Amino acid sequence: MENKVTYQARQSGKILLNANESGENLSAEMMEKVIEALKNTAFNRYPENTQKKLREAYAAVAGVNADQIIAGNGSDQLLGYLIGKLAGVEGTIYTFDPDFSMYDYYASSYGSQVIKYPCDEDGSLDIDSFIRYGNDQKADLVIFSNPNNPSGHCLSMEEVETVIQGFDGTPVIVDEAYIEFADETSAVALIEKYPQLYVTRTLSKAYGLAGMRVGFAIGQKKNMDALREGYVPYALSTPAMEIACAVLSDPDAVQKRIEEVKVERKKMLEALKQMKQLTVYDSQANFIYGRTEQRKRLCAILEEEGIVIRLYGDGNTFRITVSTSQENSLLMEAFHRFEGEKQ
Numbered sequence: 001m002e003n004k005v006t007y008q009a010r011q012s013g014k015i016l017l018n019a020n021e022s023g024e025n026l027s028a029e030m031m032e033k034v035i036e037a038l039k040n041t042a043f044n045r046y047p048e049n050t051q052k053k054l055r056e057a058y059a060a061v062a063g064v065n066a067d068q069i070i071a072g073n074g075s076d077q078l079l080g081y082l083i084g085k086l087a088g089v090e091g092t093i094y095t096f097d098p099d100f101s102m103y104d105y106y107a108s109s110y111g112s113q114v115i116k117y118p119c120d121e122d123g124s125l126d127i128d129s130f131i132r133y134g135n136d137q138k139a140d141l142v143i144f145s146n147p148n149n150p151s152g153h154c155l156s157m158e159e160v161e162t163v164i165q166g167f168d169g170t171p172v173i174v175d176e177a178y179i180e181f182a183d184e185t186s187a188v189a190l191i192e193k194y195p196q197l198y199v200t201r202t203l204s205k206a207y208g209l210a211g212m213r214v215g216f217a218i219g220q221k222k223n224m225d226a227l228r229e230g231y232v233p234y235a236l237s238t239p240a241m242e243i244a245c246a247v248l249s250d251p252d253a254v255q256k257r258i259e260e261v262k263v264e265r266k267k268m269l270e271a272l273k274q275m276k277q278l279t280v281y282d283s284q285a286n287f288i289y290g291r292t293e294q295r296k297r298l299c300a301i302l303e304e305e306g307i308v309i310r311l312y313g314d315g316n317t318f319r320i321t322v323s324t325s326q327e328n329s330l331l332m333e334a335f336h337r338f339e340g341e342k343q
């Protein structure tokens with residue numbers, strides 16, 4: 001049990017910029033829709049277990065057929081399921097360093113080993129070298145987030161395709177939890193060509209539904225049919241599916257929020273890049289990754305302001321969520337204080 005990776009639940013705080021959630025709750029108008037949907041819910045019955053209505057609603061968003069989708073209790077559940085199915089017990093999982101910590105968590109629960117390819121400080125990498133090393137290590141499964149969590153770096157669809165081709169039939173999972181915030185396009189367009197490709201998506205980030213736990217895995221129909229066998233029958237509750245369908249029925253509201261986050265991200269990056277006491281990297285997600293030699297001092301200031309951000313290990317890196325303009329302004333005030341104070 002020494003290698004068991006534990007997951008630390010988030011801390012509570014006044015301004016939570018540590019989990020890349022949407023800073024805004026559903027609009028009052030959407031809340032009305034949600035309440036209406038819940039009034040018609042049979043709470044006494046088990047959920048519809050084929051998830052048909054939800055899969056159809058998301059199929060229209062993803063541009064695939066509903067039979068190419070499995071819905072899960074957050075994309076986390078599907079990532080765990082896919083890792084177990086595709087890498088198998090004691091398989092070798094190949095990913096980036098840094099990348100999403102839950103890959104280690106699930107791998108450790110299956111006894112799989114995780115091999116990591118070290119990315120540059122800004123999250124970029126030499127794709128050919130990544131492929132060479134992964135093949136040398138005999139990877140059973142390649143998995144990475146795109147855009148990358150935590151760096152915010154995003155591979156182009158062409159680069160993703162180069163990776164898929166470089167592993168000659170080995171399953172590849174592209175975790176697109178943040179793709180809605182990216183300028184690059186989704187790897188879903190490659191699914192028809194590559195049976196070994198699986199893409200995961202979530203409603204927790206751009207759609208503002210982290211609390212409902214709704215995510216998706218997308219792949220070729222025959223693969224998804226195979227995955228449906230052995231999948232937990234009632235992965236999603238009826239309210240979760242109803243609420244997800246209500247939110248998916250208003251794509252304009254979601255798009256508006258995405259555009260707002262992108263504007264905020266640009267503004268914050270410009271200001272943070274002026275600061276001498278830290279380095280930040282361009283991001284295609286709803287967060288910004290950075291490093292500072294003065295992390296302790298930064299944390300003390302943020303703590304005083306009741307702001308919670310994500311820290312990595314004992315080093316000098318941090319990640320901040322791009323939230324509402326109001327919360328971002330408070331964060332930036334704290335950063336300005338950090339920059340202005342004597343070391």
Ligand SMILES: Cc1ncc(COP(=O)(O)O)c(C=O)c1O
Nearest residue numbers: 074075076145149177202204215
């Ligand atoms: C890269 C990445 N993938 C997947 C997830 C899981 O999202 P959820 O389980 O809420 O769908 C997260 C959550 O932070 C993430 O950062």
